[in-house]
Amino acid sequence: MIGVTTMTNSIAMAQDLSNGANNFYKSNEVTVKKVTFKNQYNMKVAGNLFIPKNLKESSKNAAIVVGHPMGAVKEQSANLYATKMAEQGFVTLSIDLSFWGESEGKTRNAVSPDMYSESFNAAVDFLGTQKVVDSNRIGVLGICGSGSFAISAAKIDPRMKAIATVSMYDMGAANRNGLKHGLSLEKRKEIIKEAAEQRSVEFRGGETKYTSGTVHEITENSHPIEREFYDFYRTKRGEFTPKGSSPKLTTHPTLSSNTKFMNFYPFNDIETISPRPMLFVAGEVAHSREFSDEAYKLAGEPKELVIVPGAGHVDLYDRVNLIPFDKLTSFFKKNL
Numbered sequence: 001m002i003g004v005t006t007m008t009n010s011i012a013m014a015q016d017l018s019n020g021a022n023n024f025y026k027s028n029e030v031t032v033k034k035v036t037f038k039n040q041y042n043m044k045v046a047g048n049l050f051i052p053k054n055l056k057e058s059s060k061n062a063a064i065v066v067g068h069p070m071g072a073v074k075e076q077s078a079n080l081y082a083t084k085m086a087e088q089g090f091v092t093l094s095i096d097l098s099f100w101g102e103s104e105g106k107t108r109n110a111v112s113p114d115m116y117s118e119s120f121n122a123a124v125d126f127l128g129t130q131k132v133v134d135s136n137r138i139g140v141l142g143i144c145g146s147g148s149f150a151i152s153a154a155k156i157d158p159r160m161k162a163i164a165t166v167s168m169y170d171m172g173a174a175n176r177n178g179l180k181h182g183l184s185l186e187k188r189k190e191i192i193k194e195a196a197e198q199r200s201v202e203f204r205g206g207e208t209k210y211t212s213g214t215v216h217e218i219t220e221n222s223h224p225i226e227r228e229f230y231d232f233y234r235t236k237r238g239e240f241t242p243k244g245s246s247p248k249l250t251t252h253p254t255l256s257s258n259t260k261f262m263n264f265y266p267f268n269d270i271e272t273i274s275p276r277p278m279l280f281v282a283g284e285v286a287h288s289r290e291f292s293d294e295a296y297k298l299a300g301e302p303k304e305l306v307i308v309p310g311a312g313h314v315d316l317y318d319r320v321n322l323i324p325f326d327k328l329t330s331f332f333k334k335n336l
Contacts, residue, residue: 015235020321023080023238029053030086039098039122041115046102047095047123048074050086051132060134062336063091065123065160069317070145070171071109071213071251073101075240076233077143077317081166081328084320085141088329090336091133095123097149101242107208109249111257113149113171113264120146120153124160137161137336141328143317144288145171147280148266151295154273155266162335164279164328167316170291172264179287191259198256213252225287228314238318267298274300279331281324283311304331 015021026032033049055061064085068078074094082092098115099105105115120140128135139162142150147168154160177183198209214233215226222230232238233251241247278299282292284307296305308315311322 015237016231017237019315019319021237021318022320023076023232023318025080025083025320027083027087030083032083035093035126036102037122037126039115039118041118043098043115044104045095045098045119045122045126046074047093047126048079048082049130050082050092050094052086052089052091055089055091055132057132059132060137061089061091061132062137062139062332063093063127063130063133064332064336065120065127065138065140065150066092066094067097067120067140067142067146067150068094068100069143069167070169071100071253072144072233073240073242075101075242076238078146080318080320081141081143081323084323084325085328085332088325088333090332091127091130093123093127095119096242097146107254107257108245109210109253111253111260113152113260113266116146116149117153120150120160121157124157128159135159139163139332139336141166143167144313145169147295148172148264148291151270151273152264152266154276155269158276160276162277162279162332163273164281164331165292165295166281166323166328167283167286167288167313168280168291168295169288170266170294171261172266173291173294175258175261175264180290188262192262195256195259202256209255210249210252211255211258213250216248225313228287228312232314232317267295270295270298271300275302277302277304277331277335279304279306279328281306281308281316281327283308283313283315283322286311286313286316288313 078094082094096103099110147165280292
């Protein structure tokens with residue numbers, strides 16, 4: 001059961017730490033270095049570079065770019081995956097997508113699927129310059145929304161030799177159609193109208209508004225999905241507020257930009273990534289499972305879909321006893 005009702009300083013103290021929840025895991029086997037690099041538009045992208053301590057300085061190694069969930073930052077889920085995969089011998093790089101965390105981009109929390117995908121492309125640029133990295137052995141791993149951004153990036157970047165997603169959200173379909181196509185066209189048009197009107201307000205100097213993201217309190221009427229995200233993002237289990245931001249703003253994209261997702265179709269032409277391999281990992285009972293199922297159906301060979309028994313969507317953010325790190329390790333070792 002998820003119990004998250006006690007609030008202190010806007011951060012809930014109670015959290016479900018079952019199945020090894022360990023978002024802020026650190027390893028004595030890995031060296032971590034904060035890095036920055038420019039994307040193709042001369043914007044700074046921030047990341048953490050993880051290097052196994054037992055690597056020889058003269059060696060060339062496989063590397064993996066790791067992207068955080070939509071609305072999160074690299075300190076949430078991405079660092080955990082990057083650390084765990086570095087323990088397996090990979091050089092890894094967790095990144096903040098543009099407009100989030102320590103990466104550049106204004107307005108903060110703005111939605112730009114193309115720029116998010118560009119963050120992955122720029123990360124490959126950066127890794128290709130590192131002495132310990134074999135530029136012909138770079139893979140990508142996207143969690144939640146970053147799964148769809150990684151796929152979008154990989155479609156036009158053959159330097160990404162292997163692509164894995166975990167608890168993927170197709171941010172385009174989710175915003176156009178809702179989960180399980182629960183959003184009507186009429187409601188979609190209402191959302192678009194509201195965002196367009198908000199653009200006009202902000203152009204005239206009005207206050208920026210934010211939308212969606214994670215709720216800030218739980219009531220007896222809260223939806224199970226709200227509870228699931230709240231337990232990670234609003235408790236000590238996974239809460240992280242980047243410098244210069246506020247707990248009131250974390251996870252929330254700007255209302256006027258969020259409709260950009262409605263023009264985002266990451267699965268179009270996904271089959272053209274073939275013959276580069278793809279791995280899709282999803283929880284058996286995840287509310288987002290439909291997106292991994294759909295991507296797997298559309299992708300070309302070779303491809304694999306791994307369903308984690310009993311796991312939900314957010315479970316695979318940080319529950320190390322559920323996350324199939326062995327499968328991710330074997331996938332990347334085989335294909336990089």
